[in-house]
Amino acid sequence: MAKAVLTPQAENFPAWYQDVVARAELAENGPARGTMVIRPWGYAIWELMQADMDRRIKATGAQNASFPLFIPMSFLEKEKQHVEGFSPELAVVTHGGGDQLAEPLVVRPTSETVINHYFAKWIQSHRDLPLMLNLWNNVVRWELRPRLFLRTTEFLWQEGHTAHATYEDAVEETERMLEVYRRFMEESLAISLVVGEKSPGERFAGAEHTFTCEALMRDGKALQMGTSHNLGHNFARAFDIQYLDAGGERRYAATTSWGTSTRMIGGMIMVHGDDHGLCLPPAIAPHQVVVMQLDEGSEVAEAATRVEAELRAAGVRAHLDARTHTSFGRRSVDWELKGVPVRIELGARELASGQATLVRRDTRSKSSVPLDGAARAAASLLDEIQQALFAGSRAFREEHTYPVTDFDEFTQRVGDGGLFLAAWSGTEESEQALGEATSATIRCIVDADPPAPTCLMTGMPAKHTVLIGRAY
Amino acid sequence: MAKAVLTPQAENFPAWYQDVVARAELAENGPARGTMVIRPWGYAIWELMQADMDRRIKATGAQNASFPLFIPMSFLEKEKQHVEGFSPELAVVTHGGGDQLAEPLVVRPTSETVINHYFAKWIQSHRDLPLMLNLWNNVVRWELRPRLFLRTTEFLWQEGHTAHATYEDAVEETERMLEVYRRFMEESLAISLVVGEKSPGERFAGAEHTFTCEALMRDGKALQMGTSHNLGHNFARAFDIQYLDAGGERRYAATTSWGTSTRMIGGMIMVHGDDHGLCLPPAIAPHQVVVMQLDEGSEVAEAATRVEAELRAAGVRAHLDARTHTSFGRRSVDWELKGVPVRIELGARELASGQATLVRRDTRSKSSVPLDGAARAAASLLDEIQQALFAGSRAFREEHTYPVTDFDEFTQRVGDGGLFLAAWSGTEESEQALGEATSATIRCIVDADPPAPTCLMTGMPAKHTVLIGRAY
Structure with a gap:
């Protein structure tokens, strides 16, 4: 077995985090301060998170849309608390097409202002409500102390924005989305949470109420994983979002917003990772099972290919690692670093004995299973691992x-x-x-x-x- | 039947285009010049295009990743032709976090420079090649004469970037991706193309060869729908992308890039649309079939719901329109405007006669089908419509x-x-x-x-x- 390639968590947790992000090839620093390059392994995790969350968001009735990256500075200034909160973090475009712009453009730090501008246009009658939109995009908030995934100047996220007829409807929406987030994070990221309302000092700039999903990392620090804001009538008044109710009276709509970002990847790393690397919950693992072909030769290759095919047929995201020219130690360490939930090791010896070796990433335990049933055994382990990771996260949070x-x-x-x-x-x-x-x-x-x-x-x-x- | 709500194509094609984009609720102008708001119906079309194309791109072995929005100006300046080509179109961030920046940041117009910077870092040996990445993101190119979907200051796209051991490998990749684009546009967008190489005057800034997919719009103008560039060793030299070959010699990699954007939506509108609105190819229609419940009452509602369920069970993207309080004329016009390929009309009269009315969007022809087989009949029409639209596009192009x-x-x-x-x-x-x-x-x-x-x-x-x- 190759020796550890990561700084141990107990020795220096931030160094361990940096090591994991680099060695698992998740991300790197971008050339401009605070920006991030998300590499294929990290991005594949994000794509699975997106697909999962997107299904849940659409199931609430929200529709996806796209709004511009650039927002006129005057839009932000319409909601006083909002502009005060975001001003110190803005990136500003002053030149376009070779000329200085008449009005500087802000690179969106979040899209409330531009969306509420359109809400005012689109919402005329109570029949236009509720209006529920979700965007998957990139936003920019200038970061003085950037850290990959956790705080980056540019990050990828989803931001939901909704308008409702009554304040009570907005309360319900805020709670509904908090619950969507909680279930996604607990069920798919296997992260145990505390959910609750933020105190006024920690509220979103312009919100009446902010609700949050808080998780506990392995170093004992908390991470805000997602937030849901009841904006009350603040933005509706600032942008004049009024509608005619069933009785013909003009009323202000009540609005909400809610968001989660690539920061969740950072949380997932720090909740499940250990001194051997990442430990991915099967629900969001790009490869759920890696079949490691240990020896060359057509019989071993055929057996490994067959197991991979059986896994795929069972709906498992399986990957065949046939790099027999690379040392076994290096390949094992690589898949451990990358956090693949289950490995099946299969070589000439295994083929002869009719037994494959099954390795769990979370417990690092090995077991022998009949070759014929290896795919089935691996597939059924995935559920067990997903549950075990969540139970581990909950136990750790409760104990601390x-x-x-x-x-x-x-x-x-x-x-x-x-x-x-x-x-x-x-x-x-x-x-x-x-x-x-x-x-x-x-x-x-x-x-x-x-x-x-x-x-x-x-x-x-x-x-x-x-x-x-x-x-x- | 309500009267036409669009400027006729023959009267004023650009006005027709603007009308369709607005009335089908595809998109609107953003507040900053040249930017675009993509509304849910337009964005759902884009999501279907993305999913389809993404599968095809991944099948070639490329992996998705994410690179920063902001690129230091000095990066662009490394490839002379590239910076000359893009300079007039750049948006520049000069202020961040309240301070003037030491080096201005360019909002990416395309990502060759930043990606090739990382390629130089990641590529050391011939074993690291080919390296094939694809990004789904937003880019900014200042537009003086913006037009929704066709030319917008910010647009959504995919940009692929690959590095290869030999020039011949880069030639193959450029051709492979051109073919991926051609097949996607012909098979899914039902748009007949001419593919070929660009002349030097129309080449991508920094490329040795640019290949293009050209389509003919209904007004007789051409639209470039996607391009694939062989960058030869230009960027590899500018960014020093060298690797050790199998014989231990240092060589420059050869690189390519290829891209398609939300512009394809504009092309799809102008190839298939008519005086009644959009006409969506079934492959990318958010609703492939709309079941219009014409009358209130539980029996009609149940029958309509059953047909919708049968369609979904057959893998059709079906939508039940039960807005019986809205006039039939308005609802029909709406779905025509939005280009839904097939409508099934079902009311009390249809229920009594056991016959539903099937309406094709492309030919606007109506037929009666037994209620029991309505879902099956509609589903089988979808293939026919997809083929008919492509045949129509090809015939129009050939005739003109x-x-x-x-x-x-x-x-x-x-x-x-x-x-x-x-x-x-x-x-x-x-x-x-x-x-x-x-x-x-x-x-x-x-x-x-x-x-x-x-x-x-x-x-x-x-x-x-x-x-x-x-x-x-």
Whole structure:
């Protein structure tokens, strides 16, 4: 077996992350600061995530569309909080076709403004509602401390934008999409989440309510994996989205937006990866099973091809690795690095004994199975692995979630990582006190009785239970 | 029947085009000059094109990836012809995160430069070749006379980029992809093409050879639908893409690039559309069959739902239109405008007689079919329509392709539209003479004997046969 090629997680987690991203050939830094090249293995994972999520989004009735990359600066300025929130992160086009532009164009950081401009045009009557659109595109937010997948100046994402007749309909939509995200992340990414509302300090610029999916990485830091915003009537007023209701009265529509991005790939890496590399949930693995042909010769080649064909016939994304000129050690290490859930090893010895070797990536355990049943055995392992990864993620999150009632104790422990459940007054002062004393933030408000009658940060009467942690 | 809502093609073709794009709800102008909003119906067509083409591209062995939107200006400057060709069309980001940038960033007009930069890094040995990548993304080329789908400042496309060990391999790849494009456009878009090499004046900036797919629109103008470029060693030298061959010698790789864009939607509109609207080839129709429920009542509703379910079970993209509160005329006109290939009309009268009405969009012919077999009849019509549209496109192109041998006659006729086959000397002067005398261009060199021994434009000895026409 070749020796480890990654910095161990326990030694230096950020270095391990960089190593995995590079060695599994997921992505590289782009030439312009903060940009990213997503290599085929990383992009194939993204395509599977997209296809899965796209089905779920369309099942809610939303339709895909495309809006322009460039937004006139004046559009952003229509919603005051929105432009304040995004101004520091904007990339601005000042020249086009050789000339200076009369009005600078912003490279979209998100598309609320341009979409709501069209909503105002398209929505006239209550019959035009709800209007539910989703975009798969790229957005740009200038990043001072970029990190591949987690924070990049340009990233790929989906952004949903909807308009509804009533505020209550917008509430429902915000909750529905949060639930779509939760199910996708738990069922397909095998990542256990805490979902809840963001505190005012962490809200989307221009939203009335922001809901979030928070996950716990293996280094004890939290990651925001997706958000769903109830924009209330803020954007409808700014862009004048009015409709005639059934009684003939003009009313403002209520709007929402919701998004998830390539950041989810970063979360998936840091939740499931280990010192041997990536560990992909089968649902989003480009190769779910790799058949490794160990020796040359037509009989071995035929047997390996047959197993691959059986896997494909069973609906498994199978790949035949027939690189017999490359060492076994290097090939095994490669597939481990790339996180392929199951390997089937098949050489002359296996053929003679009628037994193939099955290797699980998550547990790294090997077993012998009859060659005839190898494809079936591998296929049935996939479900088991998907479940085991989710169970592992949930157990890790639960084991590293601590109720805290003493602020001094909390400030001492927060540096070790993990999630903390605390009582919160619901006030801005409490949120500020937290930020001043620690580098942790309120990740979200959770639906549970406060662990103490008074706020952890200020001692004021407790209103909510919040989840606190250091985050990416 | 409601009256026509479109400007007739014969009256004003560009106005007809604008009308169709608007009334079929395909797209609208974006707020920034030359940009485009693609609405759900237009985007659903694009998604079907993407899925179809993506399968074909992956079948050649290419893998998808993602490269940055922003390219440092210095990258473009490395290939002299490339930067000269693209400079007038660039959008430039000069400010990011509130500061002026040290080096301006170009919003990619195409990605050769950034990809070849990485090719130089990734390609070391002949074992790394061929390297075949494809990107689905957005690019920006400043347009002074934008037209929806046909010429927009930002457009969506796929761009393929490959590197090969030998020049011959690059030749093969260029031809292979041209053939992938041809088959997709003929089989799925039902558009008959002329394929051939571009003349030097029309070549991609930085390419040694550019091959093109040219189609003829209903107004007699040509449209370039896709191109495949053999870049030879130009980019490999500019970006230093060298590899060690099997004998241990350092050699330059040969590279190619190839692309098709949302422009194909414009072509599809102008090849198949008529005075009643869009006419979609079934292969890329978001709804292949619409079941129109004509009357209220549970029996009619059940029958319509059953037919829709039968269609779906047969693998047809079916849609149930149960808007019985909207007039029949308006609904029919809507589906005609949107180009849905087949409609099944089903109301109380049809239910009583056991016969449904089947309407073909291409011929606008109606027929009665037994209700029990309506789904089967509609499904089998789809193949017929797909073939009929292609046959129609081919016949139109052939009928409007004229051999010409007299320049004066040609200059008089070229304004009426159509494609002209002419003898060409192969010289720059001949290409210039054409441009000075007419607004037509050489669309491509075709593989046929010249219709005359001397060049149509200059009277010099003929070297090639070229296809000439006015183009979008």
